[in-house]
Structure formats: structure tokens, C-alpha cells
Amino acid sequence: xxxxxxxxxxxxxxxxxxxxxxxxxxxxxxxxxxxxxxxxxxxxxxxxxxxxxxxxxxxxxxxxxxxxxxxxxxxxxxxxxxxxxxxxxxxxxxxxxxxxxxxxxxxxxxxxxxxxxxxxxxxxxxxxxxxxxxxxxxxxxxxxxxxxxxxxxxxxxxxxxxxxxxxxxxxxxxxxxxxxxxxxxxxxxxxxxxxxxxxxxxxxxxxxxxxxxxxxxxxxxxxxxxxxxxxxxxxxxxxxxxxxxxxxxxxxxxxxxxxxxxxxxxxxxxxxxxxxxxxxxxxxxxxxxxxxxxxxxxxxxxxxxxxxxxxxxxxxxxxxxxxxxxxxxxxxxxxxxxxxxxxxxxxxxxxxxxxxxxxxxxxxxxxxxxxxxxxxxxxxxxxxxxxxxxxxxxxxxxxxxxxxxxxxxxxxxxxxxxxxxxxxxxxxxxxxxxxxxxxxxxxxxxxxxxxxxxxxxxxxxxxxxxxxxxxxxxxxxxxxxxxxxxxxxxxxxxxxxxxxxxxxxxxxxxx
Amino acid sequence: xxxxxxxxxxxxxxxxxxxxxxxxxxxxxxxxxxxxxxxxxxxxxxxxxxxxxxxxxxxxxxxxxxxxxxxxxxxxxxxxxxxxxxxxxxxxxxxxxxxxxxxxxxxxxxxxxxxxxxxxxxxxxxxxxxxxxxxxxxxxxxxxxx
Numbered sequence: 308x309x310x311x312x313x314x315x316x317x318x319x320x321x322x323x324x325x326x327x328x329x330x331x332x333x334x335x336x337x338x339x340x341x342x343x344x345x346x347x348x349x350x351x352x353x354x355x356x357x358x359x360x361x362x363x364x365x366x367x368x369x370x371x372x373x374x375x376x377x378x379x380x381x382x383x384x385x386x387x388x389x390x391x392x393x394x395x396x397x398x399x400x401x402x403x404x405x406x407x408x409x410x411x412x413x414x415x416x417x418x419x420x421x422x423x424x425x426x427x428x429x430x431x432x433x434x435x436x437x438x439x440x441x442x443x444x445x446x447x448x449x450x451x452x453x454x455x456x457x458x459x460x461x462x463x464x465x466x467x468x469x470x471x472x473x474x475x476x477x478x479x480x481x482x483x484x485x486x487x488x489x490x491x492x493x494x495x496x497x498x499x500x501x502x503x504x505x506x507x508x509x510x511x512x513x514x515x516x517x518x519x520x521x522x523x524x525x526x527x528x529x530x531x532x533x534x535x536x537x538x539x540x541x542x543x544x545x546x547x548x549x550x551x552x553x554x555x556x557x558x559x560x561x562x563x564x565x566x567x568x569x570x571x572x573x574x575x576x577x578x579x580x581x582x583x584x585x586x587x588x589x590x591x592x593x594x595x596x597x598x599x600x601x602x603x604x605x606x607x608x609x610x611x612x613x614x615x616x617x618x619x620x621x622x623x624x625x626x627x628x629x630x631x632x633x634x635x636x637x638x639x640x641x642x643x644x645x646x647x648x649x650x651x652x653x654x655x656x657x658x659x660x661x662x663x664x665x666x667x668x669x670x671x672x673x674x675x676x677x678x679x680x681x682x683x684x685x686x687x688x689x690x691x692x693x694x695x696x697x698x699x700x701x702x703x704x705x706x707x708x709x710x711x712x713x714x715x716x717x718x719x720x721x722x723x724x725x726x727x728x729x730x731x732x733x734x735x736x737x738x739x740x741x742x743x744x745x746x747x748x749x750x751x752x753x754x755x756x757x758x759x760x761x762x763x764x765x766x767x768x769x770x771x772x773x774x775x776x777x778x779x780x781x782x783x784x785x786x787x788x789x790x791x792x793x794x795x796x797x798x799x800x801x802x803x804x805x806x807x808x809x810x811x812x813x814x815x816x817x818x
Numbered sequence: 819x820x821x822x823x824x825x826x827x828x829x830x831x832x833x834x835x836x837x838x839x840x841x842x843x844x845x846x847x848x849x850x851x852x853x854x855x856x857x858x859x860x861x862x863x864x865x866x867x868x869x870x871x872x873x874x875x876x877x878x879x880x881x882x883x884x885x886x887x888x889x890x891x892x893x894x895x896x897x898x899x900x901x902x903x904x905x906x907x908x909x910x911x912x913x914x915x916x917x918x919x920x921x922x923x924x925x926x927x928x929x930x931x932x933x934x935x936x937x938x939x940x941x942x943x944x945x946x947x948x949x950x951x952x953x954x955x956x957x958x959x960x961x962x963x964x
Contacts, residue, residue, distance in 0.1 A: 380940065380944075411944070413937075413940075413941050414881070414941075415864075415879050415881060415883055415885075415941060415945075416862075416863070416864020416865065416879045416880050416881070416945045416948075417864055417879060417880025417881040417882075418863055418864040418880065418944075418945065418948060422881075423880075426881065426882075449881065471937075473935075474831065474935035474936075474937065475907075475935050475937035475938060475941075476935070476937060586937075738830075738833055738936060813820065813822065813944065813947050814940065814944065815940075815941075815944030815945075815947070815948075816940055816941050816944050817937050817940050817941070
């Protein structure tokens with residue numbers, strides 16, 4: 308009997324939403340306790356700041372350039388390597404429960420297996436997961452949660468916010484007290500909400516296992532990704548009027564616009580509503596219209612969703628304890644990417660490589676039977692390191708096709724094994740608008756180069772000191788005093804950037 | 819194997835996406851399949867049935883969803899098939915399939931999707947790209963260049 312692995316992911320969660328990371332709005336005692344007993348990473352970055360490429364990185368241990376999911380809407384090939392395959396082949400029982408999103412959601416032809424299991428009344432296997440039970444942000448669609456809700460509580464299907472509008476664009480409609488985009492009053496009781504469903508189904512799957520089974524369970528919560536429509540009764544936990552504005556929000560509009568103007572131009576054009584460069588942000592929402600009260604309300608609703616996740620995790624951990632497994636279970640908690648959350652007056656996500664989207668919560672509590680020393684890692688690591696970590700936990704060699712390495716357990720380990728840099732990439736081409744970014748984070752700097760696209764000529768960049776400018780307000784790209792540093796960082800980036808897979812995989816849907 | 823082009827005027831609600839594939843079979847051989855509206859489900863993954871009645875075709879997708887269409891052009895001389903999906907989710911749709919004789923025993927199959935809302939152009943064209951790959955798989959002799 309070996310070590311079991313509970314891999315917990317959320318969707319679009321900021322680093323600063325957890326108490327253990329300094330968050331002050333959501334109460335997250337369960338995750339905070341996990342962090343206190345394990346390793347807390349202070350500089351964990353995704354390799355893409357949107358869902359499908361990032362989740363594909365978690366599964367494959369490869370950068371997007373390598374696995375080929377270069378933007379949302381590109382399906383991860385069915386024969387792509389999978390850490391779940393590796394673990395299953397080694398005798399692990401494997402499951403993913405919650406949001407997978409390795410394949411597009413908008414799938415009227417039913418072309419993608421991920422969307423077909425619930426329709427067929429099956430649960431995989433797929434991509435190495437012998438049990439594949441899926442959910443996403445609402446009550447409609449082809450996934451297991453939607454089928455469950457429409458069968459058991461059909462009156463509740465329409466209670467969620469409609470994520471897409473009548474044109475199938477990301478919905479900009481506002482609601483609740485302030486009219487904030489994607490804020491919505493959802494009268495659903497929490498027992499029917501997808502967060503508790505994911506925990507319930509996870510517990511059910513764990514209960515189906517034998518006492519001596521080794522298992523790898525990816526529990527994947529769809530929240531706190533927008534829409535912000537948690538069960539209405541739960542929203543009473545936090546009065547949005549008392550919520551402080553985020554540190555990254557610049558209250559003075561002139562100052563905010565001055566900061567945006569010092570960044571590559573797609574920052575300001577999006578803010579002004581003249582260009583939405585990517586599908587993931589509402590096409591008809593203008594960030595410049597965001598009010599402080601709207602931001603307070605969204606922040607509060609987001610925090611409620613984070614609290615519900617924390618409580619759901621607590622129930623799952625209790626179930627694990629009740630099976631007598633706790634000493635042998637590794638717990639890894641992270642998210643796929645961040646959320647702009649009001650930083651620079653922006654919300655949602657897009658081609659913006661700053662901490663709001665790139666600095667992620669990542670916690671690893673090794674199995675207590677290993678007597679781990681609690682620690683904090685400040686060196687850069689990536690989600691690309693997760694799959695190798697799972698192999699390491701299972702006592703398996705890291706396959707050569709994985710590009711990451713097992714996570715360091717402290718800074719000394721990180722230094723000894725050369726955790727110096729982490730890379731993040733963005734590519735999107737949508738209806739004539741193309742944006743291409745490559746980013747390196749190392750030595751306390753975040754450096755982004757822009758490749759030629761419809762909005763950039765390839766000379767643009769961003770360079771921020773994380774020590775002196777933690778909110779990334781002063782773009783030092785092109786500063787003569789930093790010319791050598793900038794040049795070295797760009798050279799190091801290209802020395803380590805994987806070659807883009809060619810030909811590009813097709814875009815099958817917007818998301 | 820399948821090439822593509824995506825276009826839309828900035829701010830437009832119409833999306834246009836074109837995919838193409840070269841097939842090492844004569845245009846007449848490929849058209850024999852592509853030009854028969856009742857055989858679409860044989861080469862379009864995700865379409866499981868077709869019913870044709872005059873200029874009306876109803877396809878059934880892999881999710882069980884019926885999708886009504888109007889056949890606009892079926893011209894064996896030009897080897898052009900053009901149709902529109904009439905389901906209410908579309909403000910506008912036009913699908914155009916051309917089989918172009920390359921005069922060397924091969925042909926180019928071009929599948930263009932124009933749709934409003936533009937998001938649906940991506941979804942339909944994603945299926946069309948898969949259809950061209952399947953068409954290539956079915957019609958290319960094993961080992962021929964794609």
C-alpha cells in the first residue's frame with residue numbers, strides 16, 4: 308500500500324483569496340490548516356492563464372507549446388500523455404470529479420468524449436481516469452452535474468446565471484445590488500449547488516474503494532470562476548458594503564489610466580471597450596464602467612464561493628479520516644489560473660501576465676506518514692511540476708515526456724535542484740485579432756515579450772520588479788538602466804521556451 | 819493536413835471560417851460523396867442521420883439535436899454545395915462546400931462557414947474541419963500525400 312493522492316483544484320482563484328496567503332475576506336480554515344502542515348508555495352505560476360491549456364498542463368506535465376492546447380477551444384488530443392494513465396498503469400485507482408475541460412464545452416455535434424459520458428449514462432474511462440464525473444459552472448449542458456440537477460431538481464436548472472448571452476458570447480449582464488457583470492441572485496439551496504455536489508460525488512467515489520487501494524482523485528471545483536452566483540442564503544455571510552477594495556485596484560481613474568497607458572496598448576483598449584482581444588471576457592462589458600461598489604460586491608460573492616469550497620474540502624477530508632487513510636494521503640491544492648479581480652480596474656481574464664492571473668495558490672501537504680516539515684517555498688514553480696510530483700509521490704519515475712520536475716519541499720531543495728524560472732505563454736487568434744505573449748519569471752522579475760500580432764508589432768514588452776513593485780504598476784520594459792537585465796531575461800526565456808508544436812491544433816469552438 | 823482561415827470585421831457579429839484539404843482523388847470521385855446531401859452523416863463526424871425532402875434537409879447531431887437546413891445550391895457542374903441552417907439560434911448561416919479540380923488527378927475541398935452569431939461559426943467550422951479530415955481519411959489511398 309502506497310501513498311494516496313487527493314488533488315484539489317479550483318477555477319480562476321486568486322492567490323490572495325486564502326487566509327494562509329494573507330487573504331482577509333474569505334475564511335478558509337480547512338485549507339489554511341492543510342498549508343500549516345505542509346508546503347505553501349508563494350510563487351507558483353500557470354503555464355497559461357486560461358482553462359483548457361492550463362488544465363492540459365496539469366494533466367500532461369507539459370507546456371502548452373508541447374501539448375498543443377494553445378488556446379481555449381483547442382481539444383487536447385485523445386492520445387495525449389496523462390499522469391492519470393501513468394498512475395493507473397501502476398495500480399492506482401483514478402478519478403476526476405468536477406470540472407475537467409480538456410475538450411471544448413460548446414459541442415453540439417457531440418464530438419468530444421468528455422461531453423458524452425453523462426449523455427450515455429457512463430463515467431469514463433478517459434485519459435487514464437477510470438471514473439470521470441463532470442461538472443461546470445451552471446445547471447445546463449451535457450455534463451453529469453447538469454444531468455443530475457435536471458433529473459432531481461428540474462426547477463433549479465434555470466436558477467443559475469446564464470454564462471453565455473443570446474449570441475453565445477460571455478454574458479455581460481449585471482445583477483444583484485450593484486449591477487456588476489456576472490453577479491446574480493441564485494435562490495438555489497447550497498445542497499444543490501455544484502460545489503457541494505463535487506464534494507458529495509468525491510466522497511461517494513472514495514467510499515467505493517477498498518481499504519487497501521491506492522488512489523489518485525482529482526477533485527475539481529468549478530468555482531470561484533464567474534459567474535458569481537453562489538446560493539443566495541450563503542451570500543449573507545459577507546456584507547459587500549464592508550468589503551475593502553483590493554490593493555490592486557487604483558481608485559483614481561486618471562492614475563489608473565496612466566498606469567494602463569504605460570503597458571502594451573491592448574490593456575487600455577480593452578479598458579476603454581474598444582477592443583476585446585479574447586473570448587474569455589464579456590464582449591459587451593466595458594471595464595472603465597466598473598464602479599468601486601460593483602467591485603466590492605463581486606469580491607464578496609467570490610469570497611462566499613471560496614468559503615463554500617473550503618467547507619466542502621473539509622467534508623471530504625473528514626471522509627478520508629473516517630476511512631483511516633489520513634496518514635497516507637498527500638493533498639495538493641491549487642487552481643488553473645487567477646482572476647483580475649479589479650486590479651487596474653479590470654476583471655475576468657485575458658492576455659495580461661501579471662500576478663492577478665499568474666500568482667496562484669499552491670499547497671502540498673505530503674502524507675503525514677512521511678513526517679514532512681512544514682515550509683514555505685518562495686522560488687518559482689509551475690503547474691507543469693504537478694504531474695511529476697504525483698509520479699514522485701507514487702514512487703514512480705518521472706516519464707521523459709514530462710517537462711516539469713517534482714515540486715521542491717523548501718527553498719533549499721529548490722535551490723539545490725535549480726528552480727530558477729517559470730514560463731507562461733499566451734496565444735490567441737480570434738476573428739482577426741491575434742495576441743502572442745511569452746513570459747519568464749525569475750530572480751524577482753516578471754518579463755513578458757510580445758510577438759507580432761494584430762495588436763502588437765513585436766517590440767512591446769513588460770518588465771516588473773516583484774520586490775519593488777508588487778502590484779506591477781511601473782512597466783520597466785525599455786528602461787535603459789535595465790537594458791542588460793531585460794536582454795538577459797529575454798535570452799533566458801527563449802533558451803528554455805519549448806518549441807511550438809506544428810502544425811497548430813485546430814480551434815474547435817470558442818471554449 | 820486541413821488548412822484554415824478565420825475572418826471577421828472587428829465589431830462584426832458575423833464570423834467567417836474556411837477550411838480546406840487536398841485529396842488525391844479526382845474531383846468527380848469526391849463530388850459523388852460530397853454532392854449527395856443525404857450522405858453527409860457518412861463523412862461528417864458528429865452528424866448521425868440526414869433526412870432530405872426537396873430543398874429541406876434535417877440533420878441529427880451526435881447529441882440527438884435535430885438541425886433543420888435549407889439547401890441553397892447543389893450544382894454538379896461547379897461542384898458547389900451550399901446550405902443554410904435555419905435553426906433560430908442563427909441570425910444568419912451559410913455553409914459552402916466547393917470541390918475544385920486541380921487538373922492533376924487531385925482536388926481541393928473547401929468548406930466555408932459564415933454565421934451570425936460569430937461564435938457559432940467557430941462551433942460549426944470546428945465540426946467542418948473534422949469532416950474534411952474524415953473525408954480525407956476515407957478517400958485518400960493509404961500512403962498518399964496529404
